[in-house]
Amino acid sequence: MKLRIKYTKTGVLRFIGHLDIMRLFQKAIRRAKLDVAYSKGFSPHQIISFAAPMPLGMTSEGEYFDGDFESITSTEDMINRLNSTMPEGVKVLDIVQLQEGAKPSMSVVTASDYYIYKNEECKNDFLQQLIANIDSFMSQETIEIIKKTKTKEEMSDIKPGIYKLEKKDDGIYMLLASGSVLNLKPELVVEALCKYSKLEYNRYDYMVHRLETYMGEKDNLKSLIEAGNRF
Numbered sequence: 001m002k003l004r005i006k007y008t009k010t011g012v013l014r015f016i017g018h019l020d021i022m023r024l025f026q027k028a029i030r031r032a033k034l035d036v037a038y039s040k041g042f043s044p045h046q047i048i049s050f051a052a053p054m055p056l057g058m059t060s061e062g063e064y065f066d067g068d069f070e071s072i073t074s075t076e077d078m079i080n081r082l083n084s085t086m087p088e089g090v091k092v093l094d095i096v097q098l099q100e101g102a103k104p105s106m107s108v109v110t111a112s113d114y115y116i117y118k119n120e121e122c123k124n125d126f127l128q129q130l131i132a133n134i135d136s137f138m139s140q141e142t143i144e145i146i147k148k149t150k151t152k153e154e155m156s157d158i159k160p161g162i163y164k165l166e167k168k169d170d171g172i173y174m175l176l177a178s179g180s181v182l183n184l185k186p187e188l189v190v191e192a193l194c195k196y197s198k199l200e201y202n203r204y205d206y207m208v209h210r211l212e213t214y215m216g217e218k219d220n221l222k223s224l225i226e227a228g229n230r231f
Contacts, residue, residue, distance in 0.1 A: 001097060003066065003072065003078075004095070004096050005067065005082075005095050006063070006092070006095070006225050007064075007065075007093060008091045009090055010061070010090075013087070013088075013089030014057055014059045029048075031085040032082050034069065037069055037070050049065060051105030051106045052109045058210060072097070075096070079093075096228030096230055096231075097230075097231045107180065109224070110181070110214060111163060111177055112210055112213050113211045114174050114208055115209045116209075117172075118170070119205055119206055126205065127171065129199060130172065134172070137197075138159075140159070140196075141159075143157060144156065144192075145188055145192045147188070160182070178213070190203075
């Protein structure tokens with residue numbers, strides 16, 4: 001049976017990398033005595049896979065992983081058992097059962113949305129200037145920025161990957177393309193907006209919080225948890 005688990009990553013755990021989060025859940029599953037499935041062979045491992053790993057320094061309330069289980073109890077029971085083993089900053093929010101043959105979460109992700117707000121530990125406060133420039137920034141035909149990879153740098157138009165960009169409370173809300181086909185990091189959008197506003201970009205001036213991870217087409221997005229049913 002394949003389950004999809006939704007969880008948060010907040011507080012100081014934003015400084016914990018993806019591999020550490022994987023190990024955290026592997027240990028939590030064992031401590032919670034959940035009947036997870038293991039691979040075959042000389043070095044069996046838990047059959048779990050994570051969707052859209054989050055960069056270091058970000059927080060989130062919309063993280064996911066899928067796992068194969070030999071047997072299950074109930075959504076409520078499994079949530080409670082997992083949360084009883086969790087450190088502060090990680091909390092399981094929901095668990096659903098996927099239909100047989102469902103694609104893994106990492107292959108269906110198409111978008112994520114984020115809330116950008118001021119890092120109170122930094123002195124610079126350019127956020128209101130950025131907010132004031134959102135409309136004119138988005139009115140450009142193209143939004144070009146240098147994207148860096150391990151082997152090269154190239155100019156890229158990131159506007160097709162920005163589905164929404166607007167003010168929210170005292171910060172910025174953005175809905176961006178995410179996944180294997182088109183993947184846009186929120187830091188790149190903030191950097192481009194700073195450049196347009198003629199402000200120096202410093203990634204540590206801003207905090208990035210992921211709200212949700214989505215699947216489906218741009219005009220018909222659904223959260224990953226909607227792929228299954230509670231049990």
